[in-house]
Amino acid sequence: MANHLSEVDIIFVGESSVACAAAGRLAAANPGLEILLVEQGPNNLNEPTVFTPGLMLTHLAPDSKSALFWQGNKSDAVNGRGPVVASGGILGGGSSINFAMYTRPAASDFDDWKTPGWAAKDLIPLLRKIETYHLGPGLEVHGYNGPIHVSYSNYYFHVAQEYLDVITRRGVPLVEDLWDLKTGHGCQRLPKYIHPTTGRRQDAAHCYIHPQANNTSLHILTKTQVVRVLFDGIKAIGVQRSGIGCAERLSKLGVPVVSDLPDVGSHYEDHSSLIPLFHIGDDVETLDCVIEQDPGFMGKYVPEFAEGRGYLTSNANDAGGKLRPSPEELKEMGPAFQAVFKQKFEQAPDKPVLIQTLFNGFFGPRSMVPDGKRFMMIANIQAYPTSRGHVYITSTDPYAAPDFDTGFLNEQSDVDVLIWAYKQCRFPPGSAAGCVRLDGPPPTEIEDLVYTDEDNAAVEEFIREGAGTTWHSIGTIPMRPKEQGGCVDSRLNVYGTTNLKVADLSIVPGNVGANTNSTALVIGEKAAILIAEDLGLNVP
Template identity: 55%
Template sequence: MNNLAPDSKHAIFWKANKSEAANGREAIVPTGGILGGGSSINIMMYARAAASDYDDWNTTGWASEDLIPLLRKIETYHIAPGRATHGYNGPIHVSYADYFAQIAQEYLDVCVKRGIPKVEDLMDLYTGHGCAHLAKYIHPETGQRQDAAHRYIHSQSHNKRLHIMTKTLVRHILFDGIKAVGVEVIGNKNQDKDADQTPREIRARKLVVVSAGAIGSAIVLQRSGVGQATRLSELGVNVVADLPVGANYEDHSSCVITYHVADDVETLDPVMERYPGVMERYLAQFAHGKGFLTSNVNDAGSKIRPTEEELERIGPAFREVWKRQFESAPDKPVFIQTIVNGFLGPRTAVPEKSRFMMLGNIAAYVSIFDPFVLPGITHECKHTGRQPISRGHVYITSANPYSLPDFSTGFFEEKADVEIQMWMYKKTREIARRMPSYRGEYAPLHPKYPKSSSASCVRLDAPPPSDMEDLVYTAEDDIAVEEFVRQYGDTTWHSVGTIQMKPKEKGGCVDSRLSVYGTENLKVADLSILPKNVGSNTYSTALLIGEKAASLIAEDLGLVLP
């Protein structure tokens, strides 16, 4: 997790605008600032979208039947042989690794008792509800991360046609009329304060392909004159193509809930607190691909869909989302939940020599109508309830490459997003309270309940009783839970959608071959092209886009891929 710490040299931290819906906070969204991008700093959790997520894009060549062969091509799946949607000869290794936490098994046991069935393959593309031992992007023999840099790029170090420039910033794309002919770059002062600021041109013989992520690619295109014409003109940027670049930012909201566990439970906490001898012992095991450090401390999890009774309790705003997105698609989870073996935040936020578990709740959707299928509604209008609202956005504020963008995440501007996180907080708590290692809620990172509340946090010295009843929340308690969600709900680092792959008349910026409308020889190949977020962590989909882009580019250039 050091890669995501505030002083990390491997991440880029984007500060969003203050949001009333998030208690006036300025969300911080980290993205990869290292070769391999987010794959080099993520939590290595193996998660894949539902098949219907891809079908929902409604784009020729991008349906699930088109993409499953590429998903198989990507991976070497070590979990079990012969599974139809998995691959067994790809560059990315998928395994359970060597370690499985005690609290992960407790979590699975309780989930089953609470009506969440244990399944063999939670990531088969068709299972929308169940719990499982979670696979990881970790090599089963070495225990090493399976990032794109090591699995795709470093293996090509012998290739004389491959040139990589690190600590380099793209100022803008070079155009000859509407034809992309190269890029202009400078040294990146954010990574090297003495970096050379002399502009250099890199010319392209065939194509310019932008792959800077949902935030970075939107910024590069806008600085280059590809974006909303009125905005760019006001900034003195010459307009090449008038497109809604940056207008449809999406991310999954999340809430991570912290609980005390018994002092004898093995967790990440002694490592984070640098207990004497602990790291040395673990490193000795890891040298042989064994032990605690082969795990991502994320050993079990669930995909969750509410029952009819739970839908009644969640609230009317989410009921509309359910009807629109989930009711007829049983492969879609509403939430992805994982149990984390330790406290991943700053140690100053918790008492010394304490041990914790965290349950992370990731909303696997964005509760927004597509404005282009609702007559009379434009994509810039903002409403609540049953009406569409604007998503987040990423707009440049200057042609200066060091200027910070106008960035909004859109978190919790829709009532349904709040309702569902409140419900999931309560559901999560009932799971945690029944785990044998549970020793109470860590109160500073839970709702501030009224003193008289029967739902107040507790601290236990022994395992919880086996016959406990579910907590009952009053209207006052719900106010506290909503306040908590708005205060602590955050990014899941799943930024997508700022350069959408759709027909131009429906707000699209690129076509099904990833070519930017209104330009020539310019493509975008990253998560920014998603017409709609997937109900999953996004690394798998990022790899998928890379494979699809490679095949499309090869076709355009008349090449045959191996």
């Protein structure tokens, strides 16, 4: 960025997937538009831990320079734990550090927002615009000329095929396209945000921003934290605590109120999840070798990655499914979830209750597992939890920790879903539902397990002790009418201000049955169109 820069047309604060997509589109279509991107973390340009999918777990290390870790309040609902939730702290936001999993919401998710211009019919063209889809030509809901490439990568773990063999024998259909916006129950080999030729991660900064290195009107300022939006009355004129939110809460802290929006920070949502661990054969390739920095392993695969092939081109998430309970299973899930199912899922067959993915490796603390052993994890991700939390200001000090309640498992219906997802784990000795270690391939004959009341109690205890985040924070500045607790309108304008928009996952007024990166990119594409319209410009 030029040292003399003192005035720009647009400032994007926090360079997430949304901001990179919006700024990139605006800059490419209008080269004379002066745009400044401000990111508190480092630049991700050609950073190996970013562009190498197999190194993604380095971002969750306690000393990570690319992630921010938010300490949640302790809660009885999770046995007195204070969950920690990570978010992107680098240019490109979560797209630079996530698991590069390609997922998309159900069409009904967008329609449920009930916001003009944000229905499925409005956003599906933007989903197509985002991507170059390499998994089959001519599919109506996919795009083939976008900045972000979608592929299987060129490495496939045999354990993933065993997972698909087992889950299909359990009656879950193998489908061609799990992310066609209408399938709510099925399984498949999982696509990824990975380039099929180079094997590189497809993050928003490398796909939307860095290709415009020669655009002298697009400026990037990293390692800089914005602490305040400057106002002339109610008009935002720059960035430097800003006085937008619950007037009572702000006034108690001595913050002058610009716009009284009581619901700012409320309605926090995440996808609560349970991710149990399983032993697998010591000869199976997993990310455990990367985490342990096995020199023999790295010496073999780093040169292969340089040629766009091999293990490091994979995110180790090769198979998964979207699951809905059978009528018999629903009867066993209890009245709390049965009521939720009737209201949320019964008339929406495109909505999964659970997203399940197989992960080759263990991404928890290595002190918890034996050295040199190999593991896999099955992520059970609740697609539409009913529990809510909040993120509230606690001080005028911009570096002070917020009052952060994750809300995990506050509602019994959420516990019921995770019990259904992983009821077969952690049982008393001698239980007919107990787990045993097996060598060799999985059995071909699969029988339903038998559970006692003692088993059920043990499962719930295990869930409350182990459930946590999927790093999909949304909803604290919802896009809905102000009288319904909204904070921004359908054009992303913050109520009670001018020149100020919010364009990130905090605006999402209702959860989506998918990992959130595709939704973030769609918000970015939509934001570019809305901003261009406000300025009398055009984004093709």
